[in-house]
Amino acid sequence: MLKVGIYGASGYTGQELLRLLIRHPEVEVVALTSRKFNGVPVSDVFPVFEGLIDEKFMDASPEDVAGLSDVVFLALPHGVSMEAVSVFLEAGKNVIDLSADFRLRDIDIYEQWYKEHTVPDLINEAVYGLSELYRDDIKAAKLVANPGCYPTGVILGLAPVLKEGWIDVTSIIVDSKSGVSGAGREPQIGTLFCEIDEGFKAYKINQHRHIPEMEQELGLLAGSDVKIFFTPHLLPVNRGILNTIYATLRKGVSASDLIDLYRGFYKGEKFVRIYKVGAFPNISSVKGSNYCDIGLTVDNRTGRIAIVSAIDNLIKGAAGQAIQNMNLMCDFREDTGLELVSLFP
Amino acid sequence: MLKVGIYGASGYTGQELLRLLIRHPEVEVVALTSRKFNGVPVSDVFPVFEGLIDEKFMDASPEDVAGLSDVVFLALPHGVSMEAVSVFLEAGKNVIDLSADFRLRDIDIYEQWYKEHTVPDLINEAVYGLSELYRDDIKAAKLVANPGCYPTGVILGLAPVLKEGWIDVTSIIVDSKSGVSGAGREPQIGTLFCEIDEGFKAYKINQHRHIPEMEQELGLLAGSDVKIFFTPHLLPVNRGILNTIYATLRKGVSASDLIDLYRGFYKGEKFVRIYKVGAFPNISSVKGSNYCDIGLTVDNRTGRIAIVSAIDNLIKGAAGQAIQNMNLMCDFREDTGLELVSLFP
Amino acid sequence: MLKVGIYGASGYTGQELLRLLIRHPEVEVVALTSRKFNGVPVSDVFPVFEGLIDEKFMDASPEDVAGLSDVVFLALPHGVSMEAVSVFLEAGKNVIDLSADFRLRDIDIYEQWYKEHTVPDLINEAVYGLSELYRDDIKAAKLVANPGCYPTGVILGLAPVLKEGWIDVTSIIVDSKSGVSGAGREPQIGTLFCEIDEGFKAYKINQHRHIPEMEQELGLLAGSDVKIFFTPHLLPVNRGILNTIYATLRKGVSASDLIDLYRGFYKGEKFVRIYKVGAFPNISSVKGSNYCDIGLTVDNRTGRIAIVSAIDNLIKGAAGQAIQNMNLMCDFREDTGLELVSLFP
Amino acid sequence: MLKVGIYGASGYTGQELLRLLIRHPEVEVVALTSRKFNGVPVSDVFPVFEGLIDEKFMDASPEDVAGLSDVVFLALPHGVSMEAVSVFLEAGKNVIDLSADFRLRDIDIYEQWYKEHTVPDLINEAVYGLSELYRDDIKAAKLVANPGCYPTGVILGLAPVLKEGWIDVTSIIVDSKSGVSGAGREPQIGTLFCEIDEGFKAYKINQHRHIPEMEQELGLLAGSDVKIFFTPHLLPVNRGILNTIYATLRKGVSASDLIDLYRGFYKGEKFVRIYKVGAFPNISSVKGSNYCDIGLTVDNRTGRIAIVSAIDNLIKGAAGQAIQNMNLMCDFREDTGLELVSLFP
16 A cells, blocks of 8 residues: 655645545555644544544654655645655655646746745656646656646646647637635635625636646647636635636637547546537536536637636645546556546535 | 506516515505416515515406506516517506517517517617616606616626727627526526536527627627627526626726726716726625626736626616616606615625 | 714624615714724725725724714624723713623623623613513613624514413523524634535534523513523524524414414514414525514424524624614614615525 | 346436446446436436446336346335336335335325325335344345435434433424435426525424334334424535434433443444534535434533434435445445545535
């Protein structure tokens, strides 16, 4: 059994990692850290684990966790993660970092959107952990930078048309809607029940930190610079992201053509489902699963397409994708522990 | 006291009309029709009226209701409404029609998106009831076609930039999200609680019947044909529509410039609120009120703007706007009975 | 115009007071205090007031607010309120205190459930502000202790049967369910959206601070000591409390008898609605209104009754009832500013 | 591989059975019937199965399904189920019936609460499928009557204290709150999103059909007649039932004593979790799992206890328990396919 540590395990992402890993047949969770809940039984903080986990959270150093684990998942805030990552790598451990610290290849862009990077040399060692696009690199990686929740669905949604040059790269508009778990478990007025329930709003229009991450990957797919217009919104649901992506076609194609392109591009991919003509995903159809569902349409009147992609932000957008990456790194079957059927209703 | 009838009063819109009209100081509700609930006390169907309304729904003919009322609101399905409207007009009554039957000036377009129009001669008598744009015409009208819920927020959101020619009219993309009350009170699987709760989806992309209505009015504002890309989505909330509208600028302006334009355009308007730089509306800030709130931003990198408009679909998007129109037609102060402060949380 | 101050105005209750008072025809709001949001425009903290209120929150002393106001509402935490109340009373102002500080007539019980009481002499001056039971005392009062949200619905629900001696006073079980706004606007993990949404739980069984308040008033109605079993639960809704109250009958009566008793007891009461046989309230029928709705049933098999009462916790359970009390104290019509029709859906 | 048929598969229960069975390692689903969706791909009706199930619903006779299957689950309406059950039994198939048709041992009581029973002889062959109480009988059964959703949590909640005679059997009050999926997928006004969202109500007080089922089983546990007062409520959530159960103690015990009793009674049970002193379950801690979680408290002041039990109504309250029964009948490990960790948030 592979020994796994979760560093920073008391947020929603850490909890989801734990939920999936305790049912993963190849691994054993050996360390769960939390500064805030040091010494508190995990099942007191997350009652879903009552009777399943006897362990307590511990406030352990990266060195200590490195001593216990073969693979480490980091679910820490941006900026905090990079320091710990270097310890784990030095100790020779495989690392999957769920923060943004190693997602951006250009350190200047990282420092412009986030903060000073203290271990810039490690950036080149990191592989961007979108399994469907970087499978071979991930298999060989020691450090995987797990993608952000918005980028996951947006990049998977745009990859085929960008790769094939079917759309005008200056025309991309991304209108995203996310469930509230993406905002984390730190108490703040903005994510109180009464502020969210029966509400809906846009936030950080063109200012969200996932923009440079998306533009980096979309640019690599297109083979040229890509600038997007990005509007995230906050949905009154626990889980799920739905992205509605608009772009202008460079040639006349039908919805069927588009769907054929996507089905070809994602052939054999277990976690990408392309819908038929006229069908579009609902976040309730991916909730609790590792799927990215994609629906497509063409508007001949305006020459534009709409791509609708949906994921569970805590699974394909975080913990599930991280485990998918671990499976690749450790040579397990890619869907081990991820054969989840969405929970509906 | 003005005598008012509500023809088709047992849906959410009819109920909202009644809720507002029983507190309107200048009117008395004299007729409430419903085929389905004929003879049933209104407070049995809608317990909010317990102790406030003793009346029963009646299955009365338009002729009968015309005999009782000075003004009639019609909250009937499209296609059914037109027949009743002609009866009320013939009887010399003022009519506010909340269906789509008289919103489209071009009968061919109506028949293409809806069905055969049986009283085409009346189309020319109808005034499109967006009070902020057609105030003087509404004052003189006998028949007002109350705007659709999506068009209300979209047209108010785009009017200033279209009128001033600040945007490329071929670039408009409208990404709208609506609460479920917009789908009505007829039982269907798609609007059951379990189908909507914790879900979110796009539907009828580029196929929604509000498209020709929006294009008609946006074209009049622009002075040229306008084609939009329109994606409606269904939000797991009772009330509220938020429209995120994208367009390409024809000249360089700042967010402040844009806001100044809007504040000027809507100067003196009681029911339009323009937000300051960096602020965007939440549907929970308009819920229960007749406001249309608008936030604006400019993205210099892509040369695009985003306009975010929010309304309560049952009030400014239906019943409230209908009463605003009645106030204009009857020479009451425009905000009579509509001085509603949003209910939050 | 009566000059009104709200001391502690940045929580949900303060906001609701403001929402109602700006539409109250007899008053003018002259002071809104908040330590946390000192200097911040009210409409930045609560966008519902955009365009309606230009004022900013101020961090003013009780003395300063006393200098500006004729009547003061206090929406402060328990223990903090008592100090401010004494200042306002000394300055000769009418005070409506929405904290628990003056609700308990027995200082020992107060100190056992809350904390040390620093102005015990004022307790005797306070009138318990349940308008339906203490109307005459409230009219003459300088200090009104506004009831807690749970006690309001529970006391109104039990008053008739206790007063008439129809039930065994040792048999009362109160199973209450409250919306989340009752927990306030202070950030904490327990009231984050993701902790509440799709969840439901009991909390503080037999340990909630509203127990002594209910037992005091129920005992006065019964003319003897009353001990209740009280289980509060947290509902995933913004507003509303539903109480399901169980008791054993001391004599055989039918549901009709019970309803007749209640209709007689509450005759002429504007804000209490007694449902007919077989009908029970839904919190969505009182949301946004000052009503307390009550449904009643008798189970002959077990000799027990169930009383179901529903209120909007922020209105009849807090701000609305406070204004009802102000109306009584200031000799306005009791329902002035409170002619609210519930917002549904 | 065991061949399994689901007769009546297009409701929420049928869908949940399918969701769990396609991941069950010992079975293969060979038939899915639906009259309404005959010929429609399952993944069109339930998009969660996109890419997982290629089959279509079929409108097959019980005889046809019997020809294909070794075990049949029936998720049909009460009254319809009994006819089909007899066909499956005659064909020698194992049957798990999720309707109420074979739950009541007394045919008179069945006919009083439901309708005429057309195959009364089969009632004696049925075993009540509460695995924790009737494990050995279920192992030997050909026909299992799967318990109702309310009874499951209520009976598990009361079994230990009734069996041990710790409570007065005339004192039981059950206050239950259920998510909306319990009401099924048939369109009706009462379960539309807008009727449920932000609402909460009691319904069918002392008139719910699960009462005789609970009284039958509680009486068997107590060894004497039991009459309960039962109030079900409708919660605005998809899944979950929370029961708050009140009873009077016959002797003085502490919460610890009570918890010890329950831990002893349920020793070795995989799907019952007893909480520690002061902790009570939240439905969000059982959502998506087969657990029944139970919290306990004693009130010395009134001599009463409260038992709080929580289940996922579609899993432990229906499909999960049905599979637990199948596992027993077919000699699989009891938790095969049911090692589900709750989905939170």
